[in-house]
Amino acid sequence: MAIVYRRPKALNELEMHYCPGCNHGIVHRLVAEAIDELDIEGRTIGIAPVGCAVKAYDYFACDMVEAAHGRAPAIATGLKRTMPDSVVFTYQGDGDLAAIGMCETVHAAARGENITVIFINNAIYGMTGGQMAPTTLPNQITQTSPYGRDTKTTGFPIRVCEMLSTLEGVALAQRVAVDSVKNVRIAKKAIKRAFENQINGRGYSIIEILSACPTNWGLSPREALVWLRENMLKYYPLGIYKDKYPEGGESK
Amino acid sequence: MSKDLTLLLAGFGGQGLLFAGKVAAYAGLIDGREISWLPSYGPEMRGGTANCSVTISDSPIGSPLILNPNALIVMNLPSYDKYIGSAAPGATAIVDSSMIDRKTGRHDISVFYVPGTRLAEEGGMKGLANMILLGKLLKETGFTSFESMDKALVKCVSAKHADLLEQNRKAVKTGFEY
Amino acid sequence: MSEKVLMKGNEALAEAAIIAGCRFFFGYPITPQTEVAAYMSKMLPKVGGTFLQAESEISAINMIYGASSAGFRCMTSSSSPGISLKSEGISYLAGSDLPAVICNVQRGSPGLGGIQPSQADYWQATRSAGHGDFHIMVFAPSTVQEMVDLIIRAFDRSDKYRVPAMMFADGMLGQMMEPVVLPEGKDIKTYDKPWATNGHKNKRPHNVTNSLYLDPYLLEKTIRERFARYDIIKEKEQLAEDYMTEDADIVVVAYGASSRVCRSAIVAARAEGIKAGMVRPMTLWPFPERAVRKAAETAKAFLSVEMSMGQMVDDVKLAIDCRRPVYFYGRTGGVVPTPGEVLEQIKAINGGLK
Known part of the structure; x- marks a missing residue:
């Protein structure tokens, strides 16, 4: 009998700690599948963030480095510059990437640092228990915006892909979601392309993945996906914001 | 065992005082002596006053910061006003008289007024007043030999600017013979 | 042996780092250490290395974290305010057992402070280079030659013990x-780094560079193990120079630039018949307790001279359990004490002894 579904080799056999309905598990799997399909695990180094995905260093089977909050792009730079033939990816949440680590993010992108960035945008701080993130939507209720995010006092959510797409060093900036089978397929392809870009020395690729956080949104997993579609997709339209090497423009 | 040289060079940034100090230091190195060279640094180097302390000694050098020099080269009025009083009794001071039209009342130091900047311009050695004054200091103190000074110049003038070497030599000689 | 050349402290430091096998430098501009970065940007590409100007001190130290986790010798350099920014990364390096060399060419502070030489970061370097229970090794050169010799040692010991090392200089030594x-670097030793996160090449289980331990007992265990290594370092790595201490009544303790001032003062004191000497720490952590304790066998009093309001003086008192009077003299804010000032202190203490 043919095996149609199995754990990717690039994921260790461990039970993940993520909440029911959390999308980290899906994204971990997509990253691992891309690593397997490109056969790069032996030369890949992943960088885990501070945030819910902090334990990603246990889950991925490639070598892993745990970063200080927001510093993953700088650490990735150190790794990649010492080992240009390695494959380096960061896995970061919205607080990590777009708040405390925005400086590192922008400059790694501006340098065209040849790395792959997996960016989980769930519009909230997960690990610390649901505080307002730089991506929290206007009027969204969080622990630190209990009356809803007031844009007059807290400003507006940051559209990371749009912003980074203005930088010359960015090879690929694409926003995807994993709320449906169709979108998961698109996300998978995008993540794989982000790795391929790196293998081909094309510079910085970021895949932003809109993700559900049922626990901190106070919704059931099913409701959370609905909320994501009805709210996040409007503010954060899916799509490719920059693609220096569109498909057909052939790799290698 | 020769006498220690504690040389302070002071003037405007761009007059080449740090370079002249380096040549003096290299001459000391060539003579096999202990040396230190300490510049002032930071914003004051950008067009303000610049100074540089050079110590040449036969024993390990303690503080490289010279407060009471026994040799002084000054190339502008603010530096003259600031440092002429600090020279140790018995010190030798070389004053660029084309920049400084003042004479000290001190009789416990030997002061030589050399119009370095004017001599440099007249002699086609623009920008080398520093080396003319250093040549004069060499003459008056004998802190090193003329040969060591020449070797130091070869060390300090980069190979890329070999044409400048002769100019520097000429400047030192001009000062030495003034 | 190579010939003697005249070099600026900062440039000699950078060149010696390259000799020591450092091929990666990440830094951010700040006076008075800029020559280190400038030298590296010029020289590293010529030896197959990489210089990268980071967007901040925080990024620079994290680039170091990445490069070191890959197993490479690497270095960053800054001055006091920049070291504060690096302190987060230094704590992570220590917590992940990563070697690295960090240079602090100190300037007067707190805050933006000034740009003149200072030694006011002693507590930061030896007590709290970042959050948490850890130490880094701290080397204190007092000559340009020691900038060279000690940074080579810093790279070696940092790799050997997997502990970050700091070159603790100041604006005077740098300039x-x-x-x-x-x-020539022929005897530079290299160390196997089986822990490096450099890609497992499908030949070993995955390595993880990490400082996170959610289980407090496990975290305590790793810290205790690290402290056992610190004990070995304290035992084996204390470095100090004794200068005229054999018969000294008054022993000055000073390091770096201020020790040079003290050397001049001691020569002057001896000329006046005062038996003064100096213990000059070359490592500040570990503090050379043994040398200070030994000096206490003959010394009647100690004088700690620092370019600060008095920081190392605590370590002098601790080293001798306050069995002798320990005096302090310092200038701060970027002011360098003069030999005359130190001589006055020595004379005053000597007067009190009689």
């Missing part, structure tokens, strides 16, 4: 030129 002999 001054002195003759140096650069070693």
